[in-house]
Amino acid sequence: MRCHYIYDKETWNVHIPGCWGGAIYGPTHCTCRSRPPQTFNEFEKQEYRENLKELSKQIRELESENSRLNRIIRKLLKIR
Numbered sequence: 367m368r369c370h371y372i373y374d375k376e377t378w379n380v381h382i383p384g385c386w387g388g389a390i391y392g393p394t395h396c397t398c399r400s401r402p403p404q405t406f407n408e409f410e411k412q413e414y415r416e417n418l419k420e421l422s423k424q425i426r427e428l429e430s431e432n433s434r435l436n437r438i439i440r441k442l443l444k445i446r
């Protein structure tokens with residue numbers, strides 16, 4: 367497990383250390399192999415970017431499915 371943040375209802379951002387540097391000196395001294403965000407703001411920004419990426423992907427998939435379903439509807443309307 368590498369250093370990461372979790373959302374807490376009362377304090378909002380809690381650093382969960384995954385290395386000795388992060389545990390003893392805090393997130394700015396993290397030595398995890400794949401370097402995590404340095405501050406909570408960076409972490410939050412990364413979370414937003416990942417969410418945005420995932421939501422954009424879902425939108426593209428839904429648009430594609432919508433086009434496919436529209437084609438089916440048009441075909442069915444021609445048959446009648």
Ligand SMILES: [Zn+2]
Nearest residue numbers: 369385396398
């Ligand atoms: Zn770390």
